[in-house]
Structures are given as C-alpha cells and as structure tokens.
Amino acid sequence: MQTLVGKKAPSFHANAVINGNQIIEGFSLDQFVGKQEVVFFFYPLDFTFVCPTELIAFQDKLADFEKRNVAVVGCSVDSEYSHFAWLNTEKNKGGIQGVTYPLVSDLSKTISENYGVLASEYDYDAEGNATSTGAPVAYRGLFLIDKNGIVRHSVINDLPLGRNVDEAIRMVDALHHFEENGEVCPANWTQGKDAMKATAEGVAEYLSK
Structure with missing residues (x-):
C-alpha cells in the first residue's frame, strides 16, 4: 500500500x-x-x-x-x-x-x-x-x-x-510550529519545547542541550 x-x-x-x-x-x-x-x-x-x-x-x-x-x-x-x-x-x-x-x-x-x-x-x-x-x-x-x-x-x-487523541493534537501543533517558525520538530516534541533548525548545526545544537 x-x-x-x-x-x-x-x-x-x-x-x-x-x-x-x-x-x-x-x-x-x-x-x-x-x-x-x-x-x-x-x-x-x-x-x-x-x-x-x-x-x-x-x-x-x-x-x-x-x-x-x-x-x-x-x-x-x-x-x-x-x-x-x-x-x-x-x-x-x-x-x-x-x-x-x-x-x-x-x-x-x-x-x-x-x-x-x-x-x-x-x-x-x-x-x-x-x-x-x-x-x-x-x-x-x-x-x-x-x-x-x-x-x-x-x-x-x-x-x-x-488511538491516542492527544497524539493527533501533538501532530497538529508540530505542523503549525513548522509552518510558523520554519523549525522541524524532533522526537517526542510537544508544544512549548525547543524545536530545531533543519541543518547539521541545528541538530548538533539541539542534541548538546
């Protein structure tokens, strides 16, 4: 499929x-x-x-x-x-x-x-x-x-x-965050947490926190 x-x-x-x-x-x-x-x-x-x-x-x-x-x-x-x-x-x-x-x-x-x-x-x-x-x-x-x-x-x-309805809301929030800020949302991201730039530097910065 x-x-x-x-x-x-x-x-x-x-x-x-x-x-x-x-x-x-x-x-x-x-x-x-x-x-x-x-x-x-x-x-x-x-x-x-x-x-x-x-x-x-x-x-x-x-x-x-x-x-x-x-x-x-x-x-x-x-x-x-x-x-x-x-x-x-x-x-x-x-x-x-x-x-x-x-x-x-x-x-x-x-x-x-x-x-x-x-x-x-x-x-x-x-x-x-x-x-x-x-x-x-x-x-x-x-x-x-x-x-x-x-x-x-x-x-x-x-x-x-x-299903988990809260997960559907989380995905809506992630889509909105990306569209509004241009940042991608890492694993287990929720609204209010740090996202990151879609670059090698952005990933490194995020993982170093």
Whole structure:
C-alpha cells in the first residue's frame, strides 16, 4: 500500500450526519480547503466496543482542535441512518450521544478503499495471492490534512488498537510550529519545547542541550 502523505487527500461526496442530529447529502472535505486543517479518521463500525471510546475521546478534545482551527471528521462503512441512531443513543446504552462533529457514511466502502484503510479477512492461494473472504470494514486510520488539501500525517491501527487523541493534537501543533517558525520538530516534541533548525548545526545544537 502506498502512503498518502505528501499527496492530495482523495476527494469524495457522501451522506453524513452533522451536529449529531442532521443528515445531509454531498458532504465533502473540499469545504475546508483554504480555511482549516482536517483530522479525518476512520473507525470500523457503529455500535461496537473500542469505537465509542475513540469517538467520545475526540469529542472531549474537540475544543482543543477548534481553537487550533482544525476540523474533526469521522467515517465508517455504516449508513448515515446507523450513524444517526448511534448518535442519539445514550452513552450508558452503548451510544455516543453528545458527539457533534460530522460522521461520514462510506456504505460503498470506496472512501475507505481510496484512503487505503479497508480491512477484510483474507485467504491465500499457493502463490500467495490474497482473496477477500470477510465483510470489509475500515481500519482505525487517521489523516491530518493541511489547508491545501495535502495529507501531512497518517497512522493506521489494527481493529483492536484504540488511538491516542492527544497524539493527533501533538501532530497538529508540530505542523503549525513548522509552518510558523520554519523549525522541524524532533522526537517526542510537544508544544512549548525547543524545536530545531533543519541543518547539521541545528541538530548538533539541539542534541548538546
């Protein structure tokens, strides 16, 4: 699978639920180009187990993304009607009531496929060729898309492995720091820590501290 990092994010128009209670047609990330960065993330299915913890975690940190002028958008292979039902189910009953950022329906699975996150079960023939045998869902993929519509960061987790939302915020901060200061961000960098110039001297200076 080829990475999307450094490339234009695949465009789509799809049904979605916005504000937790409104189904719309033709939702697209194109609306954010030139205006906001986007954290676009995939999850396997509505009404499952790890997924609500992630979606609620993104909602809990939504204000942190918004103050950085970053839109958060989720996507799975469920229908918009499934999204709507899950969004209107109480948390103590397995729902995600209170989530307000958009949830995109990828019922055709083409968005997941274009972003390289479509998961399935596979059988292999004697020559090692894979054939899908399961019902495809999306891996836990996350893509940070800049204001020009270019993917600047991506991470893909297997189905059992939940993500760290604070790491997504850290990557937003790193991108903003680079764009505003021209400095690159070393390992484990967080906002407020020293970055460095992308030169041999800059690396030496940083490592000597």
